[in-house]
Amino acid sequence: MRNTMRAAFLPGNSTVEMREVPVPEPRHGEVLIEVKASTICGSDIRAIFHEHLGKGPEGYQGVIAGHEPAGLIVETGPGCRRFKAGDRVIVYHISGCGVCNDCRRGYMISCTSPEYRRAYGWQRDGGMAPYLLAEEKDLILLPDSLTYLDGAQVACGFGTVYEALEKIGINGNHAVLITGLGPVGLAAGALCRKLGAEKIIGIDISQERRDIAMRLGLCDTVLTAGADNVSLVRGLTGGRGVERAVDCSANAEARAVAIRATRKWGKMVMVGEGGTVTFNPSPDIIHEQKTIYGSWVTSTWLMEELVERLVRWNLHPEDIVTHRFTLDQADEAYSLMASGRCGKVAVCPTSE
Ligand SMILES: [Zn+2]
Ligand SMILES: [Zn+2]
Numbered sequence: 001m002r003n004t005m006r007a008a009f010l011p012g013n014s015t016v017e018m019r020e021v022p023v024p025e026p027r028h029g030e031v032l033i034e035v036k037a038s039t040i041c042g043s044d045i046r047a048i049f050h051e052h053l054g055k056g057p058e059g060y061q062g063v064i065a066g067h068e069p070a071g072l073i074v075e076t077g078p079g080c081r082r083f084k085a086g087d088r089v090i091v092y093h094i095s096g097c098g099v100c101n102d103c104r105r106g107y108m109i110s111c112t113s114p115e116y117r118r119a120y121g122w123q124r125d126g127g128m129a130p131y132l133l134a135e136e137k138d139l140i141l142l143p144d145s146l147t148y149l150d151g152a153q154v155a156c157g158f159g160t161v162y163e164a165l166e167k168i169g170i171n172g173n174h175a176v177l178i179t180g181l182g183p184v185g186l187a188a189g190a191l192c193r194k195l196g197a198e199k200i201i202g203i204d205i206s207q208e209r210r211d212i213a214m215r216l217g218l219c220d221t222v223l224t225a226g227a228d229n230v231s232l233v234r235g236l237t238g239g240r241g242v243e244r245a246v247d248c249s250a251n252a253e254a255r256a257v258a259i260r261a262t263r264k265w266g267k268m269v270m271v272g273e274g275g276t277v278t279f280n281p282s283p284d285i286i287h288e289q290k291t292i293y294g295s296w297v298t299s300t301w302l303m304e305e306l307v308e309r310l311v312r313w314n315l316h317p318e319d320i321v322t323h324r325f326t327l328d329q330a331d332e333a334y335s336l337m338a339s340g341r342c343g344k345v346a347v348c349p350t351s352e
Contacts, residue, residue: 007064007129008330008347010044012052014338016331021064024125024133026077033071033089033134035349036148038127039321040337041068041156042182046274049334054122057094057109061123065330066347067093069120069127070142070151080136088142090151090307091127091134092159092300094119098137106299108138127152128330130349140303143311149324149346153187153317154307156297157344160271161187161246162306163298165195168244168267168291172196177233177242178219179258180249180272181209183344186320188246188271189218194313197244201236203229203254212343216319225254233261242266250275259284259292269293321346 002023009017026032044065047054054060073087083089096108097116111117118124125133142151161184170176176197178188181204192200202219204210210222223232234241241263247255250272259279262268270292279285285292298306310317322343325333330347337345 005130006327007125008066008327009062010048010060010065010334012048012050012060014050014335016334018328018330021129023131026075026133028077028079029136030077031073031080031083031134031136031139032075033069033091033132034074035069035071035127035130035132037070037152037346037348038066039068039149039152039157039344039346040333042184043273044121045334045338049338057117057119058122063121063123064125064129065121066126066128067119067121068152068155068157069132070148070155071127071132076136083136083139083141088144088148088151090140090142090155090303091120091132092138092140092303093121093155094297095124095135095138106301108300109297128327128347128349130327140300140307143307145311146307147316147318149318149321150310150316152346153320153344154303154310157184158187158191158317159298159303159306160184160295161191163302164246164269164271164293164295165191166302167293167295168246168269170195170197170244172198174243175199175201175237177245177258177261178202179245179247179254180204180251181206181213181219181222182248182340183320184271185246185248186213186216186218186343187317188248189213190315190317190320193218194309194315199237201233201242203257206340208341209343212320212322225251229257230260233257237263240264244268246271248272252277259290262290264288265290267291267293269295271295320344324348
């Protein structure tokens, strides 16, 4: 193994900077992973790529980018208890302290330790490099029947969506509205299908993304984002609206549509980050007995459950990857993701 490697950093001016850095060595409880797939997230673009806007958990500390990695363990440090060299793994993308209440629930995303909570690709080195140093406690075993590109998407997007859908509960009684058909919205469509949703309606402003959702069979109907969306969704659902709605857009108008197009007694969940929303509590939710949930990433145990379900369902998150790049093309990969003219964008730092 070489002593140094080329890794991608995001200086915050809509470019990627490649730098030569040392290949890390695993210490106690850590593993060295050969990164096979590293996908790009909307949050990378929103909070880091164009400008370093993130604060707190979204504060980028100038580390190697990429928080959606999957790869092969090539070396383990002393004291590892479960994983070994040769294991294929997904990295749950936030390393928590392990002992606060949130970490003990498996929700390291909301770890309360300012000293020890560090997200891969945000506050500690991430997956846009040939090798990644990870803590053993952050790993999820990737089953043989899933690809590394499947795994990378579980690390953030699919895991996040699965959690949100579990909160509102999806089954065959439901028509579901998905606002925002970026990779997270597409993941919502794919998982709603397997959970049995009978009718899936998607809304997006981008023609490319609406086309991807229809081509992959993840929505039954797609609508162009617009002022008539609530009445169109009602028209598609017997005049009543959907039983369940998932906002993956973070757009104020789309969120209001998701709330208003949900029928009486229905549930909606917000996953898309940032921005605002305006609605009128009495007519929009109180008098209609609606529930609005918020959902942030997922837990390590639910991520393990999702991986098991993906195998059972023969569902491959890789199917929503529309573009793949080598690490040297990382610049192109981030620019494409920033354009929104794509499904999921992946970088494969080392080939299989
Ligand atoms: Zn992500
Ligand atoms: Zn913690």
